[in-house]
Amino acid sequence: MANFSMNGRTGAEAEDGESSDSDHRRKRRKMAQKHPSTPDVPTASSAAKSTGFAAKMMAKMGYVEGQGLGASGRGRLAPVETQLRPTGAGLGAVREKTKQAKDDEKREAAFRGEVLEDSEEEEKKRRKELKKKRLSGVGGAASTPTRQKTKYRTAAEIEATTEGLEVPNVLKSIIDATGSETKLLTSTAGLMSNQNTMVPSETESMKIAKRARRDLESFAEEWNTVYERKRFYEMQEAQLVEEMDELEGGTRGLETVMKAIREVQLSASRTTVDQSAWESTTKALESLDRQYTDKVDSSILQEVSVAAIHPLFKIAMHDWRPLVDHTNVFPYLSRLSHLFGIQPSSNGTDLALQSDPFLHSTRPSKSTTPYETMLYTLFLPPIRSAIINDWDPTDSTPLITLIQLWSTILPAFVLTGITHSLIPTRLETLLSTWKSSIPPSTKQPQPSPHTYIFPWLSFLPPHHLSPTAPTGLFSTLKGKLKSLFQSYPISRPPPNTLTALLPILPPSFLHSIQTRHLLPRLATYLSENLLIDPSNQDLTPLTETLAWLIPSWSLPTSTTAHLLTAEFFPKWHYILYLWLTNNPNYEEIREWFLWWKDQFPPSIRDHDIVAKEWNKGLETMSLALDLGPENVAAQLPPPEAGPVKPINVAAAQQLKRQQEEDRQLRMRLQDEPVTFRTVLEEWCAENSLLFIPMREADPASGLPLFRLTASATGKGGVVVFLRGDVVWVREGKREGAVFRPVGLDDGLLKRAEGR
Numbered sequence: 001m002a003n004f005s006m007n008g009r010t011g012a013e014a015e016d017g018e019s020s021d022s023d024h025r026r027k028r029r030k031m032a033q034k035h036p037s038t039p040d041v042p043t044a045s046s047a048a049k050s051t052g053f054a055a056k057m058m059a060k061m062g063y064v065e066g067q068g069l070g071a072s073g074r075g076r077l078a079p080v081e082t083q084l085r086p087t088g089a090g091l092g093a094v095r096e097k098t099k100q101a102k103d104d105e106k107r108e109a110a111f112r113g114e115v116l117e118d119s120e121e122e123e124k125k126r127r128k129e130l131k132k133k134r135l136s137g138v139g140g141a142a143s144t145p146t147r148q149k150t151k152y153r154t155a156a157e158i159e160a161t162t163e164g165l166e167v168p169n170v171l172k173s174i175i176d177a178t179g180s181e182t183k184l185l186t187s188t189a190g191l192m193s194n195q196n197t198m199v200p201s202e203t204e205s206m207k208i209a210k211r212a213r214r215d216l217e218s219f220a221e222e223w224n225t226v227y228e229r230k231r232f233y234e235m236q237e238a239q240l241v242e243e244m245d246e247l248e249g250g251t252r253g254l255e256t257v258m259k260a261i262r263e264v265q266l267s268a269s270r271t272t273v274d275q276s277a278w279e280s281t282t283k284a285l286e287s288l289d290r291q292y293t294d295k296v297d298s299s300i301l302q303e304v305s306v307a308a309i310h311p312l313f314k315i316a317m318h319d320w321r322p323l324v325d326h327t328n329v330f331p332y333l334s335r336l337s338h339l340f341g342i343q344p345s346s347n348g349t350d351l352a353l354q355s356d357p358f359l360h361s362t363r364p365s366k367s368t369t370p371y372e373t374m375l376y377t378l379f380l381p382p383i384r385s386a387i388i389n390d391w392d393p394t395d396s397t398p399l400i401t402l403i404q405l406w407s408t409i410l411p412a413f414v415l416t417g418i419t420h421s422l423i424p425t426r427l428e429t430l431l432s433t434w435k436s437s438i439p440p441s442t443k444q445p446q447p448s449p450h451t452y453i454f455p456w457l458s459f460l461p462p463h464h465l466s467p468t469a470p471t472g473l474f475s476t477l478k479g480k481l482k483s484l485f486q487s488y489p490i491s492r493p494p495p496n497t498l499t500a501l502l503p504i505l506p507p508s509f510l511h512s513i514q515t516r517h518l519l520p521r522l523a524t525y526l527s528e529n530l531l532i533d534p535s536n537q538d539l540t541p542l543t544e545t546l547a548w549l550i551p552s553w554s555l556p557t558s559t560t561a562h563l564l565t566a567e568f569f570p571k572w573h574y575i576l577y578l579w580l581t582n583n584p585n586y587e588e589i590r591e592w593f594l595w596w597k598d599q600f601p602p603s604i605r606d607h608d609i610v611a612k613e614w615n616k617g618l619e620t621m622s623l624a625l626d627l628g629p630e631n632v633a634a635q636l637p638p639p640e641a642g643p644v645k646p647i648n649v650a651a652a653q654q655l656k657r658q659q660e661e662d663r664q665l666r667m668r669l670q671d672e673p674v675t676f677r678t679v680l681e682e683w684c685a686e687n688s689l690l691f692i693p694m695r696e697a698d699p700a701s702g703l704p705l706f707r708l709t710a711s712a713t714g715k716g717g718v719v720v721f722l723r724g725d726v727v728w729v730r731e732g733k734r735e736g737a738v739f740r741p742v743g744l745d746d747g748l749l750k751r752a753e754g755r
Contacts, residue, residue, distance in 0.1 A: 068107070072111075074107075074108060074111050076104060077100075077103075077104070077107075078100055080100075081098045081100045081101075083098050158216055158217065158220045161220070162220045162223050162224060163224075163227060165219075165220060165223045254300070256292070277312060278309075278312060278316075278329060278332045279332070281308060281309060281312060281332075282309075282332045282335055282336060284308075285305050285308060285309070285336055285339060286335065286336070288301070288304075288305075289301065289305075289338065289339050298341065301339055302339055302340055302341055302369060302370060302371060303370050305336060305339040305340065306340070306370040306371050306374055307370075309332075309333075309336070310374060312329075313329065313374060313378055314378055316328060316329045317378045317379060317381075317382055320382050321382075321386070321390075322382055322383055322386045322402050323386050323390055323391060323398040323399065323402065324398075326398070326401055326402045326405055327405070330405060330406060330409070333409050334408065334409055337408075337409055340369070340371040340409075341369060341371070342371070342409055368411075371411075372411045372413075372414075375410065375411060375414055376411070376413075376414060379410075379414070380414055380417070380418075383402075383418060383422075384422060387399065387418070387422045387423065387426060388422070388426070391426065393426050393427055393429075393430045393452050394430070394447045394451060394452050396452060396455040396456060397455075399423070400455060400456075400459075403415070403418065403419065403459070419459040419460070419461075420460075420461045423456060423459065423460075424456075424460060424461075424464050424472075424473055427452060427453065427456065427473055428473055428476050430447075430452065431449055431453075431473065431476050431477060431480065432476060434446060434447075434449060434480055436480040436481065436483050436484035436488070436495075436497075437483050437484055437486070437487030437488050439488070439489065439492045439495070440495065448495075448496065448497045448500060449477060449480070449497060449501065450497060450500035450501050450504075453473065453477075453504075454504070457504065460473065465504075467505065467506065467509045477501075478509075478513070481501075481510075481513055482513055482517055484498075485513055485514060485517035485518040485521075486517045486518075486521075490521060490522065490525045490544055490545065490548065491544050493547055494547060494548055494551060498510075498551070498553050499551060499552070499553055501553075502552060502553045507553075510553055511555060511556070514554065514555050515555065515559070518548065518555075519555065519559065519563070522545050522548060522549070522563060523563055523566065523567050525541065525544075525545060526541060526542070526545050526563070526567040526568060527567045529541035530542055530545075530567070530568065530571065531571075532571045532572050532574075532575040533575075534575065534579065534588075534592055539599060542568070542599070546560075546600075546601075546604075549563070549604075550601060550604075557603050557604060557607055558607070558609070560604055560607075561604065561607045561608075561609035561610050562609065564604070564610060564613075565609055565610070565613060569613045569616075570639070570640075572596070572613075572617070573613075573616065573617065573620070573639035574638075574639055576589070576617055576620060576621070576639075577620065577636065577638055577639050579592075580620065580621065580624040580632060580636060581624075581632055581633040581636055582633070583629070584624065584632075586621070586625070589621060590621075593614075593617060593618075593621075597614060620636075620639070623636060624636055676722055676724070676725045677722060679744075680722065680727065680744070683744050684708060687749055687752075688710060689708050689709065689710055689717075689749070689752050689753075690707075690708070690709050690710070690711075690712075690714060690717075691706060691708060692706065692707045692708075692709070692714050693705075693706055694706060694707055694719065697721075698721050698739065700739075701721065701723065701739075703721040703722065703723060704721060705719055705720070705721050705730075706719070706720055706721065706722070707719055707720075708720060708748070708752040709752055709754075710752055710753040710754070711754075716754050717751075717752045717753075717754065718730065718748070718751045718752050720739075721739065726741045727741065727742055727743070727744065727748065728740065728741050728742075729741075729742050729748070729751070
């Protein structure tokens, strides 16, 4: 019988581990000798424990009394003690760690070579350190800051730090009454003695000294304040004097300028408003600019110049016809452009109003300069009236000449208002009247949009030139092109406008509109109007269709090839089939085949999709030759029908697969004989009856049973089986039912419908 030890090992296993256990015990005993524990006073119970069964078993396993449990002897020395808390007390109310737990922690730290301090000892140590810091004057964030000792200045120090102040001698001779001898204070340190040791007379002297010191300090501070204010007023006075001198010089310059201006205005008022008045005024202002450009602010010269020419400019603009007289007073304003602060932009077409960097240095600038205000109020109204009332948008030359001339002296916002608002509005109004769906006629000619849009491409803003913009000139043109492709007669040649608009319209934009609006119409027109007749062929529908497909603005060649495959070649293959099956003349067929190929442009004729159709025709002719005249009519297969619409390649391939499946189905039906069941199923379908197999057979004949019913649930009706070409109907219940033959007549229909 096997022996088992307390640790669950067999006797053999225990013997195998005897050497290792003995080594472990020897180490434990050596540790016990090095660190002997203090023996307790032996008692009866302890003696019993040391000689008991459990003590012997533990000693056998390596336990040494006085040491901890475990292989290393670092475990517990005593059982876990309980720490009871008062009733209702929570965590933290009492110390949670017992004395035994603290001793175990210290012993564990000793094994690690560390010294574990008790939390109470750590708290005491931290408090001692804080107390030392407070006593040394170096406290933390929570310590109370020490009060700095007040420092006092002597009368000599106050007099030295206060510029221009002389301290009276009576204040300098402050008597120190705190000592045994009367002495002159060089500092106020002696005044801070303890008052409890002073006699009343000494206390009064100290009060007098303190009051004198405070008065002296206050007087010194006020003296510094008054002195700083005095210096500020002196600086302000010097600045005002300098500004007054400048203003006085400017006033004298202005008086001279005003005198010169009055002379200019007086000379202008004495003459009539004509070219001579403008010439004299312009020369006077140019002379004024040369003499006073460095003496007078440029903004003043600008205001004076505008004031001088304003009456002349107002009269000139009153009866001005901009589209007839382009120049008017432009040369004179151009000569005075320097006075107006005008500088042309780098490209020479727009205008940039750039002010002098020292302009308006003494006062804020206005939102617009006097020159800009004059042009906005006097120049823009006649221009607006001419564009709205007199200008013909189909003739852009006069207005373009006017804008290019005046753009060098016009403010940017005035020029933008003309080119971005007034002109596009007139162009959009004219474009909206274009009847794109009606062919042009000599009786009612319509100007083509490109004739009046192209000249303004360099002036129009970007949103008017974008086909994708929701509003603008090109957005209106996009709607007109849609109407053209939807309603323009296919029988008429495409308008020249499409070719003319190609440089400004992206090809993808035109192709998308044609695919949605033109291509379906071309397919319908070719399908309904083209007839293939070898004896008298009319090519008009094909020619008219190709006229919309060949131009450079039209659809890609691949789209045209798909269209012909869908609408032309099915008819062509069918006529070829009829010709080959009715006593054909192959020489005539060959000429007819080559003639048709010559009717298409090379780009379309040689396309892969179209070439495949030509090869298909050649294969049909080769097959007819192989069959011979005797068998060609009976054995030559008819051509497959093409798609109704020219869809994309994927749809065409799907349709071809569907046609192939239909052809194979027809071949299977031709190979399979027609049965009476097929006839019965067709009769049920014609009379809206369901023909349902019941998955059971007649017990007598063994033939499968079927149900004929008009109910969508598949119930009711009659139960039948088929024998030969006769329908046998069950009469009566399931048990003892009798089957009787019936015909496919109204009687069977009524019984199946439950009537």
